[in-house]
Amino acid sequence: MTLLSATAAPRKTFYYGFRYPSLQFAIGSTQPANDLRIDVVDSAGAVVKSFFRNDVAPDATRTIRWDGSATDGRPARNGHYRFQIAPQSAEDTATAAGKPATRAIRRGSSSSQAVSLSFDFYAFAFPVLGPHDFGDSGAHFGAGRSGHTHQGQDVMADCGLPLVAARGGTVQYSGYHSAAGNYLVIDGRGTGLDFLYAHLAEPPALKAGERVRTGQPLGLVGETGNASACHLHFEMWTAPGWYQGGSPIDPYPFLARWDRYS
Ligand SMILES: [Zn+2]
The missing domain is CATH 2.70.70.10 (Glucose Permease (Domain IIA))
Incomplete structure (x- = not known):
C-alpha cells in the first residue's frame, strides 16, 4: 500500500474553529478494499485521536475531519500535529483502539502529488487582527x-x-x-x-x-x-x-x- 496524495488543511487551526483540521488522501493498493487507521499525532509522537476507515478503495479521495478533541473528549493541547495513515493491525481490528500503528504508509514512489500532513492547532485566537499593544x-x-x-x-x-x-x-x-x-x-x-x-x-x-x-x-x-x-x-x-x-x-x-x- 502506498500514499498517492495527502493534504492537511488549513495550516493554522483552532479548537471549535471555523474550519476543522482536515485531511484529504488517496492510497494506492493492489487490493480493492483496505482497512485503514488514521491517527492525529502530536509533536512528541503521541497519538491523541484515531479514526478507523474500512474498505477504502485505491485511488479514491477520502476526507478525515478532526474536531480538536483528544480521545478523552477534552480539547487537545496547543501545538504542531500531523495526520498519520496506516493499515489497521490485527490488534486494531479486534479492539478498534489501543497502541498507535507502527507502520505508517509512505508516499508512493510513482506519485508526483504533494504529501503534507502537518498543521498547527490552538485552543484560543488572539482577538485583534493587526498591530496592537497593551497600553500603559x-x-x-x-x-x-x-x-x-x-x-x-x-x-x-x-x-x-x-x-x-x-x-x-x-x-x-x-x-x-x-x-x-x-x-x-x-x-x-x-x-x-x-x-x-x-x-x-x-x-x-x-x-x-x-x-x-x-x-x-x-x-x-x-x-x-x-x-x-x-x-x-x-x-x-x-x-x-x-x-x-x-x-x-x-x-x-x-x-x-x-x-x-x-
Ligand atoms: Zn478597558
Whole structure:
C-alpha cells in the first residue's frame, strides 16, 4: 500500500474553529478494499485521536475531519500535529483502539502529488487582527477608575481592525451600554468562562443565542461608549459567568500567551 496524495488543511487551526483540521488522501493498493487507521499525532509522537476507515478503495479521495478533541473528549493541547495513515493491525481490528500503528504508509514512489500532513492547532485566537499593544498601566486589570476598578485589559489598536472570537461558543449578550459602547459577551465553549468585547465600532451583527466559532469575526475595533482612544476592552469572567455570579479575572496572561502564536 502506498500514499498517492495527502493534504492537511488549513495550516493554522483552532479548537471549535471555523474550519476543522482536515485531511484529504488517496492510497494506492493492489487490493480493492483496505482497512485503514488514521491517527492525529502530536509533536512528541503521541497519538491523541484515531479514526478507523474500512474498505477504502485505491485511488479514491477520502476526507478525515478532526474536531480538536483528544480521545478523552477534552480539547487537545496547543501545538504542531500531523495526520498519520496506516493499515489497521490485527490488534486494531479486534479492539478498534489501543497502541498507535507502527507502520505508517509512505508516499508512493510513482506519485508526483504533494504529501503534507502537518498543521498547527490552538485552543484560543488572539482577538485583534493587526498591530496592537497593551497600553500603559491604566489599561491593565485592576487599574483605578472613578468609583470602581478596571475589570479587563485594554488592547490598543487602530479603529477598524477586525476583532475575532478568542474562543467560540454561544453569544450570551449583544447590545449597547453607555460605558462599554457596542459590546458582546460570549459563553466560551468548554471553558466555563465568559468573554466580553467592548467599544466595537458598530452594533454587533451576532445576537444572543447565536453560535460563534473560535476566530470568527465579531466586528471592528472602535471607541464607542466611554473610550478615549480606539481599543478593545476585553474581559474574562469565571463560571458561572458574567453577571451570573462569576468574577472578572485578569485576562492579560491569557492575551499575552495567545499573542505569541496568533
Ligand atoms: Zn478597558
